[in-house]
Amino acid sequence: MKRHLGIVRSCLIGVAAMGIISASGLWCRADGADAKDIVDTLEDIGMLATFTRSVHLGQIHEMLREGGPFTVFAPNEEAFLNLPAETIEMLFDHNNRDELDGLIAYHVVPDEIRSSGMRDGSSATALNEEVLHITRKNGALFVQNARIIRADIVCSNGIIHIIDKVILNGD
Template sequence: MKKFLMLSAIAIAFTSVVSAQKTVVDIAVGSEKHTTLVAAVKAADLVATLQSAGPFTVFAPVNAAFDKLPAGTVATLLKPENKATLTKVLTYHVVAGNIDAAGVVKAITEGKGKAVLTTVSGGKLTASLVDGKVILTDENGGTATVVATDLKAGNGIVHVIDGVVLPK
C-alpha cells in the first residue's frame, strides 16, 4: 500500500511539472477558439520564439475577434509577403514579463485608472477598467475586452481577448 501511495504521489508530481511546462503556444494550440491565432503565429514563424523561456504575457484574440476585422484582412496578413506586418500585429499582443490579472488590475489602480503596457513590438497598449472588466485600447483607439485570465504556462501567462488590437 505504501508503495502504491508513493507511486501515486510521484505520478501526481510529474503531471504537475509537465503541465507547468506547457508554453503559451501550447495553450493556444490546445484551444479550439484560437485556431486563427495559431495559424497566424505559424505563418509569422513565431512558434519557436513563443516557446522560448520568456516570460511572456500574451493577450490572445479568439477566432471571433479575427472575424471582426474587415473582410480579407486575415487572408492578406497570412500571405508570405506580409510576414513583417503579421509579425508586428502578433507581437503587439505580447508583453514581456509574467503579468497575471491581479497585476494588471494593480497597475491600472496605481496608474489612476490606466496602465500603459509596452508590447514586444515596441507599441503601447492602454489597460483600463470598465464595469469591472479589463479593456485594452490600442494606439488607434480600437478596444478589446479581456474575457478569460491567468491561463498559466511554463514561460508566461495567457489572457483571452475578444478583439484584435492593432499597432499604428
C-alpha cells in the same frame, strides 16, 4: 438510496469532467507547475485557432516556445471574424510575413502580467515597442479596446489572456 445514487452520479460526472479538462491541457496548477509552454497552450485552446496559426506562420513562434516570461493577449476566433476580409487576406498572404509578425508582436508583452496586477490606467509595452493601455470598466479589464474575456491561463513561460478583439495599430 436514490439520494445516494444521485450523489455518486454527480461525483462521477465531476471526475469525468476533470479528466477531460486535464487531458485538454487547460487544467494546471496556479503556480504554473506542469504547465505547457505558450505555443502548446495556444494549440490546446480551440477558440484561438486563427491566432495560433498566425503564431506558427510568423517568426515569433520559437521565441514564444522557448523564451519568456511573456504575456500574450490572444484574440479569439470571433475577433478575427470581425476583421474585414481584405485585412485577413493581407495578413495571411505569404508575402506579408512582416505584417503578420507585427500583428503578433502587438499582442505579446515581454513580461508576465497577471490580471491581479492590471490596474486601471496602467500600461505595458508590447514586443513591437507600442504601449498597450489597460483600463477597467464596470469590473471588466480591457487592453486597448479589447475586453479580456478569460484571464490568467498559466503557461510554463508566461501567461495568456483571451481577448475579444484583434489589437491593430491605432486602436
